[in-house]
Amino acid sequence: MSAADRADDLSMNETPYPPLPVLREVVQDGAALLNRYPDRLSGALTAGLARHLDVDPGTIIVGPGSAGLLQLMVQAFGPKPEVVHAALSFEGYPLIARNAGATSVAVPMDGHRHDLSAMADAVTDRTRCVLVCNPNNPTGSVLHRDELTAFLERVPADVPVVIDEAYRHFVTDRGVPDAVDLHRSHPNVCVLRTFSKAYGLAALRVGYAVVPPGLAMAIRMMGIVFLTGSLGQAAALRALEPDVTAELERRCAAVVEARTKLAADLRGLGITVAPSETNFLWLPLGDKAAGFAEAAARAGILVAAMPDRGVRVTIGSDEANARFLDFVRSLDR
Template sequence: MTQHTVAALFRRALDTVPTYQPGKQPAVVPGLTPYKLSSNELHLPPLPEILETMADVPNPAGYPDPTASALIAGLSEYLDVPTGHITVGGGASEIISALARVTTETGTETVYPWPSFELYPQTAALNGGTLKPVALTAAHEHDLTAMADAITEQTRMVLLCSPNNPTGTSIKQDNFEAFMERVPSDVLVVIDEAYWEFCTDPDALDGLAAAKAYDNVVLVRTFSKAHGLAGFRVGYAVAQPHVITALRKAILTFSVAQLSQNVALASLHQVDVIQARARSVAAARDEFVTALRSQGWEVPDAHANFVWLPLGDLAERFEDACIAQAIAVRKLTDGVRISIGAPEAMQRVVDIAGKFRDDNDPSSRTKTPAIQPY
C-alpha cells in the first residue's frame, strides 16, 4: 500500500491534531530512589477503605451499570445538585473529548488558553474545528479579556482550566463573572477543575456555583488527582440538564468499569479525609515554592499539586538535569512542571535547582533550603 493510499484512509482533520509527546523517564542512578514527578499523580498511599473496595471485585463477565446510578446519587448528595445535572465518564479527559464531539465540527471554533492542558487542542482539532489558542498573561494566568475578544459567531466552545495545567494559576471569581457577561449564550463554557481540591486561593472561581448559575457552563472534575484514583479513570460533569443529555449521547456506554464506580463512591464517602490530604499536599507545595523563590527563581502562584518553572530556553536542560538525578519532571512549551511528591524527592529537586542556577548564573550563588517532612 502506498503512502498516498494510507493517507487517504484518514480524515483531513487528523493532519491538524498535535501528537502527544510523553515525558522522559528518570535515569537509573545507583543509590538514588527514582521519583516520577511528571504526571501530577497523588503520591500518598491509598486509603484503607479504597483497598477494601478494590478487594471486592465485581464479576468481570457482567457489564457495569451504564447509568452509574449509585455513584451519581452519591455525587448528587455531595454536590447538592439533582442527578439530572450530573454525568460520569472515563476520567475528565473522556468528558472533555465528548464535549468537543457535541459542539465541534468543521467551520466551528474552540477558544482555549495556552499553555494549558494538552488535550484541548487535540480533541478540538480531531473533530474538525478551528483552534484559537489565547496566550496567558505575563503572570501565567488566563487572559480572559483576550479570550472574550477571540469569540466570534463561529465559536462553539471555550475551555477554561482553574487551577491551570501546567502553570498552576487560578481564575479569579470577579474576572470570570466579567468574562461571562461577554460570552454569548450559545457558546458552551467548560470549566476544568481537575485540581480544585488543592486550590488555596480565596478569590478563586467557584466552578460548582457557576455550573448552577449559568445555562451554558459545564463543570468538569475528576477522581484522578486529589482522590488518587487516576488508574480507575473516573471523571464527572455538572451542568444544566440539556447539556448533560447531549453529553450522555457522546460518552461511551460502559466507559466506567463497575469496580471504578464502586471505588469512586467509596472515596466520595471519605471526602473529608481526601480534602485534608489535599491540604497537606498544598502545604508541601507552598514550602517547595518558597524554597525555589529563595534561590531566585521566578515561580508563579501555585494552586494545584504541581509547580511551574518558566525557564524558556533552559527548560529542556533543567529537565535533563533532573532526569540525571533519577527525577522525572515534565517539560511543556517553555517551562517545566514539577508535581509534588515525597519530601525526599522535593528536596532533591531543590538541590538540583540550586546547582542548576549556580551553573547557569554564576553571579547568583544560591543557598539551598531544606524541605521539611510532612
C-alpha cells in the first residue's frame, strides 16, 4: 500500500510523519549484511539504551516489538494462572495472557481511567503479573506518581507490575512519572517501551523492557534465539542519538498541538472527547461506535471501533485531521 493510500488510516496510532532520512539510511546500509544473523543479544542497542536511561544493561531486554516482548515476559513470569489488567485497555493484553496459558482478570475502569484500587484488590496469590498501561490505550488517560506509588505499595514485591509506556512521548502532564524511576524504587516494576510510535519504526518491530535483573535471563530464554533483526537494532540505536531525539521531540510536540486542536474542534461540534495524553483521541460513543466507524470508513477514514464502548482516532497529518473533522460535521446527529 502506498503512503498516499494510507493517508487517512487513523486506526493504528502510527505517527503521521515519514521515517527520518537518517534512519532510512541506516536501514538501507544494513541491507548489505542481510546474509548475516543479527546480534542475538542486541548488544549495541542494549548498551545504548542503558546509557540513555542510566540503568544497568543487565536489566534491559530488547524484543520483537513491545507486544512480542510482553508475550515472552508473561510466559516467563509463570506459572501462576492470572494476569490482572484494566478493561478497557490495550486489546493485546487478553490475547497475550491467553497465549501464555493464563487467565485474564479484566478489572473495570473508573470512568476513562484505570481503577488502581480495584486492581490492587484483584491481586491474589494466583496473580502472575499486573499490566498497567500509562497512558492508556484506547482511552488516552494517565495515572499520576502518587496514585501509582500507593498502588505499588499494595502489590506484593514478588508480583511483577508491567508499566506499558508505549505512548510516553506524547505525555505533557508533569504529574505522570517516568516508570524507570518507579523501577528504581520498586524492583518488581517492569517498564515496557516501543520504537513503533513516537520513533516511527513500527515496521521494524523493536521494543524493549527494563526488568529486575533476576528475570532478564528467564525472559530471554523464552524466545526463539533471534528476537530482533539487525535493521531494527541499528535503526533504534541511531534513533537514540541527540539529533534524532531533537527532531522526534519537535514532531511529538506538533502531534500534541494537533491533538489539542482536534479535541477542541470536536467538542465544539458537540462530541464528547476524553482528555488524552497520547497520539490519539477517545470518543466514548457507546452503542453508536460501530456505526460511526462504518460511516467513517465509507468516507475513506479508518478509525478503531470498540463496539458499544467508543472509537479511537489517531492524530494524523493536518490534512487527515481536517478530513476527519469534515466527516464529523457531515454527520446527521
